[in-house]
Structures are given as structure tokens and as C-alpha cells.
Amino acid sequence: EVQLVQSGAEVKKPGESLKISCKGSGYRFTNYWIGWVRQMPGKGLEWMGIIYPGDSDTRYSPSFQGQVIISADKSNNTAYLQWPTLKASDTAMYYCARHTDSSGYYGDWGQGTLVTVSS
Amino acid sequence: SYELTQPPSVSVSPGQTARITCSGDALAKQYGFWYQQKPGQAPVLVIYKDSERPSGIPERFSGSNSGTTVTLTISGVQAEDEADYYCQSADSNSFVVFGGGTKLTVL
Numbered sequence: 001e002v003q004l005v006q007s008g009a010e011v012k013k014p015g016e017s018l019k020i021s022c023k024g025s026g027y028r029f030t031n032y033w034i035g036w037v038r039q040m041p042g043k044g045l046e047w048m049g050i051i052y053p054g055d056s057d058t059r060y061s062p063s064f065q066g067q068v069i070i071s072a073d074k075s076n077n078t079a080y081l082q083w084p085t086l087k088a089s090d091t092a093m094y095y096c097a098r099h100t101d102s103s104g105y106y107g108d109w110g111q112g113t114l115v116t117v118s119s
Numbered sequence: 120s121y122e123l124t125q126p127p128s129v130s131v132s133p134g135q136t137a138r139i140t141c142s143g144d145a146l147a148k149q150y151g152f153w154y155q156q157k158p159g160q161a162p163v164l165v166i167y168k169d170s171e172r173p174s175g176i177p178e179r180f181s182g183s184n185s186g187t188t189v190t191l192t193i194s195g196v197q198a199e200d201e202a203d204y205y206c207q208s209a210d211s212n213s214f215v216v217f218g219g220g221t222k223l224t225v226l
Contacts, residue, residue: 033213044220045154045162045205050213059213095161103168104209105152109161 002026004034004096004110011116012086019082020113022096029077030054033099035106036070036081040092050099051079086117121145123206123218130224137193139221141206144187151189152207153182155200156220162205166191193223201225 007021022034035050049060053072060070069082079096093112100107123143131137141151151169154162164173166182169189179194193200206218 035215037217044203045156045207045217047215047217050215061214097162099213100167102213103150104213104215105150105164105167105207106154106162107164107167107173109163112161
């Protein structure tokens, strides 16, 4: 069974840094793209970017380029989403999801990580 | 980049048919996918590659593509189908876009 298990909720202050994780199991982690999706409170889904853990090929949505860093540790079957400097507007639920095949859909999702940024 | 446009809301009575559309030029060349999201839960894939249904998804969920518009059809809507529905597509470089979402209300 494919599982994506994300790290727990975080409460941070503006200006702080943060790295959240997404651990995959039940499949060959290196062979499937992992994407990150933001959902701000009461809003829709926004695609942030993807990484191919096999070679760390990473692609960002123009809206998030330069704002976050996506990485992966294939030795630990874990993908990461990182903020060097958090802003209050980063408050949201963040999901990781696995591209099931090359057509680009997400058949498997993590449970989400709630990030709250408040002074 | 490209956009996918969905109606903000659709309302139907139980047992009726709900149709949710998603429009965008990219859909003429790329597949459309649909997700259901209930409050406090992660999205769940309900239709992939325009019209394929994942295992475990009820047969009342179906999808179609007519050029630049994909449609999610829920036949015989049940109260449990009340949720937000998002369409999604991806280009050849794996760049993904989501529609704005449609809130399905079961009256």
C-alpha cells in the first residue's frame, strides 16, 4: 500500500525558517515525482512544485520560485518543503502528493501539514 | 502558465445528476483529472485521464472531455457527495495547474 506520511503541525513566527517532510512507503520512492500543494484557509489548491527523487530534478511554479525550496533524501524516502524566511501569508495547509504516472495526476496524497505563522 | 476555470458552486437535490465543468485551452492537448475534498480531509482522486475511475470510487462518478472542457458527472447524487471538487491538468513538463474549485451542495 502506497503511503505518504507528513510531519506534524508547526507554529512559527515571521522571519523564522521551517522544513516539513513527506515520507513515502509502499513503492519505489526514487521512480515517482512528488509534488507539493498549498491550501490557504478557506481557499483552493495551489501547485507549488515537484521533485523527482531519483535525480533531484526540481521544478517550481512561477508563483513559488524563490520563495520555497523543495528537496528529497532518497536514502530516507523523504521529500521536503523548506522556507528560509516565513511570512504570515505562508499560513496554510501543505500537502505532498505522488504523481501516479507521466500524465501528471496525483493518485496518492499525504495527510497534510498545517503551518501557522503568527507573531 | 495556463488556467482552468470552474463554476464556484453547483447545487442539486439528492438523486439528481450533478455536472461540474472545467474549461481551459490546455485541455485540448492534456488530460483532465478530478479530485474530491471534504472538510478537514486531503483531496481524493475521483477521475483520471478525463474519464477513468480509480478503484474504490463509486460508479456514479464519471468524466468526459469535449475539447477544451472536461466535465465531472455525478449520477444519483447522495448526501455524502457534498464536497469541494477540483479539476487539474498538467503539461508535458509536469507543470500542474488546478482549477479554482467547485462547491457541490446537496440540497
